[in-house]
Amino acid sequence: MTVEHPALALRGLAKRFDGTIAVAGVDLDVPAGSFYGLLGPNGAGKTTTLSMAVGLLRPDAGSAQVLGHDVWQDPVTAKRLLGVMPDGVRLFDRLTGAELLAYNGLLRGMDPAVVDQRAAELLDVLALGDAGRTLVVDYSAGMKKKIGLACALLHGPRLLVLDEPFEAVDPVSAALIRDILTRYAAGGGTVVFSSHVMEVVERLCSHVAILAQGVIKRVGTIDEVRGGRSLEQVFVEVVGGRTATGEELSWLSR
Amino acid sequence: MALPVSADATPAAPVRSVSARHFVRLKLRVMGNNFRGQGWRIALFIGGALLGLWFAAGGFFLFAAPGLTGNGEYAVLVAAAGGGLLVLGWLLLPLVFFGVDETLDPARFALLPLPRRTLVTGLFVAALISVPVLAVLIASFGLVLTAWSLGGWSAGLTAVLGVLAGLLLCVAASRAVTSAFATMLRSRRVRDLAAVLLAVTAALLGPLQVFGLAALREADWARLAGVATVIGWTPLGAPWTAGIDVAQGRVWAAPVKVLITVATLGALLTWWSRSIESAMVGAASAGKAPVRRGVADGAVAQLFPRVAGWARRDQFGALVAREARYWWRDARRRANLITIAVVGIFVPVMINVTGGDFAAMGEEGFTAAASDSSPVVVTISMLFVGVLASVTLANQFGFDGSAYAANVVAGVPGRVELRARMTAFSLYVLPMLAVVGVVLSVLIGHPGWIGLTIGSLVATYGAGLAVNSLVSVLGAYSLPETSNPFAMNSGAGLTKGLLTLLAMLASAVAAVPMVVAAALLGDAWLWLALPVGVAYGLGAALLGAYLAGDVLDRRQPELLATVTPRR
Structure with missing residues (x-):
């Protein structure tokens, strides 16, 4: 029944904060089984868009559907299909990694035995087993990202929405996260993630959308968006970055 | 506080040297910007200032009471006990209740090429610009009034000197202690522990006050006066009692007490400048939590x-x-x-x-x-x-x-x-x-x-x-x-x-x-x-x-x- 629906469908999502428009009507269709990169400069509205898509922030207008279930009309079903790793949001970090996973699993209504088994596996694969009884608040930035990913994966969601999964992560952890995400997508899951690291997006994604000033500027498969050039060139052109002419800041070279 | 600049230094020599004046202006500017467009903040500030003045007036009359009544008997007691409480208050209250005024956070100056002396002096002078300092200044001039009315102008002048030194002592003590604490509290575990200890202290303040009052009611006043004399010779009471000593004929005591105060002040500032340095560069380790090995239990059982x-x-x-x-x-x-x-x-x-x-x-x-x-x-x-x-x-x-x-x-x-x-x-x-x-x-x-x-x-x-x-x-x-x-x-x-x-x-x-x-x-x-x-x-x-x-x-x-x- 859910096969014909896109994994994530956004229609006219809009949000303004205190008079400034953060997101001005975003339409997006994420095909099931795709690896979708949401690109944009700082302040483009990536986090706002994703927060509205997963039910963390109520949109001023528009709708979001996860595999055909409206996130705001039928949150229970939609949230069951969703795994989310928000950025800039704390975890319940006075728990240990294992406790945090158990908490999230039970909160999702999972069977305790399954929670135990999956938590052990995730901690092992993500190399967090050594942390033992260390509280998450004492984890390093990379470890926090990894335990956040584990929390999002634990209940086996059909759609994974990750906000900046590669921010502040060292290359070793990044490779591990990339590996797990690739495996998850190969197994039929759908991944949507935001980033401004072009290399990662180019290497991983099947589809890309470029967001700037709260609007989608380019969207399509990665080859369509690139059009034979490098993704970085397209991105800078679309976003309208300034290129130095060489005249100003001349005192920098002495 | 001129910056020692050698003209032939390799990096371009600064055109103007930094003095305490810059810190004062910076502090005023930061305070002003905080108010910009925030009506309620201005209202809160005015409310706080009025409250401060209210307490200042109360303190003034308390300190001035021995002078106003012309009764010198309890002058030392009032000066030593009141002044000592002031110093203690400056030491402890920021830790327990109010927090430190971090308008000028030392860490922000870490990247600037400032000698430590300049920095400490500047921050110290900037710290003097605050409502509580003004309130204490007003209150403690009650002591000057007492000394002057009991012992004439020479006692009054000594009291002015003592009171100003005492005020500097209060501010230096509060800065040094909070700075030292802040360095210690870099580690989360120590911080949690400290927060709890402070909560206990705060919760106990009420009960202690009641017991203290009860004890006062039954206290032997003569013995208290003896205790006050002793306190007067510690840094807690020395600056406040110097004027009274002159008024009561112990002229030799005044310079000694001023010396005690100045020595303490110097020690506190040195301590502060040490801890500022470690606060700036983050010398204290982040306090890595001991890794406790996981028990054999499953994740759910651990939760x-x-x-x-x-x-x-x-x-x-x-x-x-x-x-x-x-x-x-x-x-x-x-x-x-x-x-x-x-x-x-x-x-x-x-x-x-x-x-x-x-x-x-x-x-x-x-x-x-x-x-x-x-x-x-x-x-x-x-x-x-x-x-x-x-x-x-x-x-x-x-x-x-x-x-x-x-x-x-x-x-x-x-x-x-x-x-x-x-x-x-x-x-x-x-x-x-x-x-x-x-x-x-x-x-x-x-x-x-x-x-x-x-x-x-x-x-x-x-x-x-x-x-x-x-x-x-x-x-x-x-x-x-x-x-x-x-x-x-x-x-x-x-x-x-x-x-x-x-x-x-x-x-x-x-x-x-x-x-x-x-x-x-x-x-x-x-x-x-x-x-x-x-x-x-x-x-x-x-x-x-x-x-x-x-x-x-x-x-x-x-x-x-x-x-x-x-x-």
């Missing part, structure tokens, strides 16, 4: 603490377990629990034991006691404790901050969420309330009233839970996500105060039936109070969770937005 071991391993159980862990592991929450425990015992004991002679009447026997109005007083004091305990939950979601997003993403039903939070909090509070009930009824000499005390406590606590769960959903506000346990959100204080007051009033009103019953039903109530109170409390709490849970379901994202601190 559930022993107090919540009975809970089913489902959504409700997970929430209870996590909350129970948080009430213990989160220093902010633990500090609240400690406050409840200390105040919960102290206030009813004060009201019932020292406040009335009911207890004495009660000694004669149960029938005599039952005929007086005491059950009403006891119920009212229990009402206070119950309300105080439950009002801790008025901003329960604020404790979570943005971490609450996990529950929103998981789609936890509001009723389950609120019931679980109430349950977890009650795991700690109900035993405490039981102890309060038993201890109080024994202390007032009516062990038979245990039913009454516990019944009233549980009833008010339950009604308070109901009110506060609604308040916590509708009136949540964010708490600062900071590493400094002394930091507060300026402005949040006022909101918090109003909200807390509202919640306490509503909870108290909800518990009024218990007082009415105690007043009307007489003897029978002593037996009925326990079952009726427990049923009333439980019913109220469940009803509150039912109603507030519905509201929570409709505004989960909005609640998340209000408790997420703005960066």
